[in-house]
Amino acid sequence: MSLDDAPYVAGLEDTRIRRILPLISISTDHLGAPRLIKGCCGRPVRVRWRDIVWMLMSTLIEILKRLFLPRVELSRVERTIFDSVVKMLPPREAEIWAKQLAVVNKIHRSPDGKEINLFSMRRGKSDFPDELCFNLREPFKIAVVDLSAGKCRLRGRVWCVNGHVFSIEYKTSWKNFDKEAVGDLTVHCHLETSPVAG
Numbered sequence: 292m293s294l295d296d297a298p299y300v301a302g303l304e305d306t307r308i309r310r311i312l313p314l315i316s317i318s319t320d321h322l323g324a325p326r327l328i329k330g331c332c333g334r335p336v337r338v339r340w341r342d343i344v345w346m347l348m349s350t351l352i353e354i355l356k357r358l359f360l361p362r363v364e365l366s367r368v369e370r371t372i373f374d375s376v377v378k379m380l381p382p383r384e385a386e387i388w389a390k391q392l393a394v395v396n397k398i399h400r401s402p403d404g405k406e407i408n409l410f411s412m413r414r415g416k417s418d419f420p421d422e423l424c425f426n427l428r429e430p431f432k433i434a435v436v437d438l439s440a441g442k443c444r445l446r447g448r449v450w451c452v453n454g455h456v457f458s459i460e461y462k463t464s465w466k467n468f469d470k471e472a473v474g475d476l477t478v479h480c481h482l483e484t485s486p487v488a489g
Contacts, residue, residue: 363395363396363397363398365392365398366465366469367469367476368438368445368447368465368468368469369407369459369465371436371438371476371478372436372438372447372449372459372478372480373388373392373449373456375434375436375478375479375480376388376433376434376436376449376480376482377389378480379434379480379482380482380485380486381485384425384485384486384487387423387424387425387486388456390423391411391419391423391424391455391456392409392456394411394419394420394423395409395410395411395456396410396411396412397409397410397411397412397417398410403464404461404464404465404466404467405460405461405462405463405464405465406458406459406460406461407458407459407465408457408458409456409457409458411455419453419454419455423455424453424454424455425451425454425455425486425487426454426486426487427451427454427484427486427487428453428454430450430451430452430457431450431451431483431484431486432448432449432450432451432483432484433449433450433451433456433482433483433484433486434448434449434480434481434482434483434484435447435448435449435480435481435483436448436449436478436479436480436481437478437479437480438468438472438476438477438478439476439477440472440473440474440475440476440477441472441473441474443468443471443472444468445461445463445465445468445472446461446462446463447459447460447461447465448460448461451484451486454486
């Protein structure tokens with residue numbers, strides 16, 4: 292196939308091309324500029340260096356995001372506590388609560404298992420979107436949640452700071468409870484403060 296016959300892929304945005312990029316070979320002209328890109332399917336397409344650079348930079352950015360902002364997941368205990376709180380809130384506040392948890396991309400868990408802190412990191416600092424914050428901005432304890440499974444007991448105090456969910460504080464280690472608790476968890480949630488959506 293000649294250069295004129297080969298289709299041009301602008302920006303390499305074709306997902307098929309992106310998937311096979313590690314398996315391609317590139318032929319260049321006498322000046323070293325890429326002329327044809329040949330995929331594993333054997334069908335060549337025209338390409339420019341800037342397209343290749345664009346795709347490699349996009350891949351690098353995704354790798355850096357995964358390294359420095361890895362996807363966070365709540366533990367079974369944390370998820371149970373937050374779910375019990377949202378059930379106690381009015382519909383509007385419950386919606387805001389769920390959205391706050393959805394933007395959390397960093398969780399710090401203390402080594403002793405007695406506290407966790409939640410962050411929404413943007414541009415290298417904690418920055419919860421204002422539209423997802425409650426009107427009450429000073430720190431307040433939103434709920435106390437008691438968990439039990441057999442003889443295992445755990446109490447978590449849930450705090451909000453600057454209008455958003457921020458931490459769970461435990462009297463004893465949640466890690467020990469999670470290891471020892473077997474079967475379904477019994478949950479009792481007492482709402483301490485009812486926040487008001489912004």
